Amino acid sequence: MTFEYTLQKESTDTKARCGEFTTPHGKIETPVFMPVGTKATVKTMSPEELEEIDTQIILGNTYHLYLRPGHDLIEEAGGLHEFMNWNGPILTDSGGFQVFSLADRREISEEGVEFQSHLDGSKEFISPEKSIEIQMGLGADIIMAFDECPAHSAEKEYIKESLELTTRWAKRCQQAHTRDDQALFGIIQGGMHRDLREQSAEEITALDFPGYAIGGLSVGESKELMHEVLDYAPDLLPADKPRYLMGVGTPQDLFEGVMRGIDMFDCVFPTRIARNGAVFTSQGRITIRNATYKRQFTSLDPECDCYVCQNYTRAYIRHLIKRNEILGLRLTTYHNLYFLNDLMAKMRQAIFAEELFEFRENFYRKYGLEL
């Protein structure tokens, strides 16, 4: 079988776990952070650089690629891997989240979602079948079911109706999906309500997907609320399938997710803050534009082994970022992605060694986070 998840290790004192997921473009060791390549490029990075920092899998956005350059063009190019020259695993989202973000410019029906393009206002329609058609054209290794992601503050009754619609759509996605070189993941919804999360998990897992995502988190709710849901939601999913928490990517969120049994994460956060000159370091996040760094001829993070930290100073990177030089954006992005890839690799080691608690404690203390 092309897709196989192997659970390699379960931590005894946390719910963290290590695993391996096989795809047609290589194995993914979990827990894993997936950099986002919205428009068929992880902003500023070349594929070789992504490889160099041990990126295992990247994410592409169906909504953006559907509108431009179009999934038909990408299919003609031989698929997204070929188009962007990335030969590792790729995951595409369903487009659902982006479409629902359009707020007053979309209308949801049983059939699907009618919306106005954010680009030119043209009328577009995406149904579960259409989302799968697009994702089959793009040809990612892992694709996502088309779900509705309601606002976390929506009425409970609405969230219940919405999760039931998401279940019906999930079935239609499964029916529409015919490529056996792609794994279609299901998504559970249910907002911040435990009973609704349970209902959604029951309905979605009954459809037997090769992996599951927890949707509707990290959408504006408080950290406490997110952690509350994460305290039980992963347990509603089968242990022998990968679990993906969508839209999460700060060091703290990664730790908290991993300790609660999450295997996969994605977020634009590390790459977006990098382009604003903010970088992760073992001593906490720093904003390199700050005048403090003007004459600091040391690396971004003295404890980091990455190419950037081996070759460039804070003073130089600050100069580049202040002058809007592209090399500056490249260096901060490279470093931030290396930092997260490295962090996830170390978490894996710590899980195997049954030292995740101590590892987190040390990291938080130096990084300046409260436990």
Added chain:
Amino acid sequence: MTFEYTLQKESTDTKARCGEFTTPHGKIETPVFMPVGTKATVKTMSPEELEEIDTQIILGNTYHLYLRPGHDLIEEAGGLHEFMNWNGPILTDSGGFQVFSLADRREISEEGVEFQSHLDGSKEFISPEKSIEIQMGLGADIIMAFDECPAHSAEKEYIKESLELTTRWAKRCQQAHTRDDQALFGIIQGGMHRDLREQSAEEITALDFPGYAIGGLSVGESKELMHEVLDYAPDLLPADKPRYLMGVGTPQDLFEGVMRGIDMFDCVFPTRIARNGAVFTSQGRITIRNATYKRQFTSLDPECDCYVCQNYTRAYIRHLIKRNEILGLRLTTYHNLYFLNDLMAKMRQAIFAEELFEFRENFYRKYGLEL
């Protein structure tokens, strides 16, 4: 001696020549094109990428680096090589050209030039001594004398007075310059007047510099006028020293300069047009934004061996450029610089083989240029 120019070959049917110039950071094989790294970075490129495409020497701009981040900061970092992590040869200009471009915001006296910074309007003063002080702080391998570059349309009398001022300034530069790990090049002026070019060359070469530049060309005059001056100006310079034509960098200008005895060139042209999506190909220049290329799944230039042409299609690069993705700017810049480096290497081969005429003819025919 640290700096040595060896004339390796003189073409018999053109004035083209091959040579080698030794610097503390390595040898430069001439004729050579020097990519411009105005603000301590060749826009979009990493130092490793510059090396990968066999870049022999890069240029930094004294005016920009003096204003920001300041030559004192760069000196503190260990010099420009260390600051930007480029270990090959570097040339810095004198700042003169940028200062004179400020037009109505500068005033020239015997002492030097008072000007208002283009950034914040602050009053600044650069004299020959100051230019050399800055350039010694930056620590490039080759530095330039501070000259006046009058408008090509200026009165002949003004141009004569100006070139005489440039001579007096050249002497002061020589006196101020004390680093023996830097070669200070002289610059001849004289506008489009043969007698003034002769006078300037006589005065400047009498000072015995290790290399000479021809200034005041490619500043808005017609190609015919530039070629007219290039027909005799290089011959006014000693054959046993490198000759540098400042601000020139189209394929045609490189051919025409090389055939008239020029050894070194620099220009922002190839990198600037790259960021607008224009790329050199063996069939002529193309603008990749054009709709024609939307579904062309072939390389930028089918005859090119560079990393970009081996790995990416016109369709993908067009998509990136249209979406303002940084990787797009990286790929077009990389390709254009590779193209010029490769062109210069092939010109060298052709000079050695006494085939420069044929090589140019073939290139022009395919590129769509008239002979």
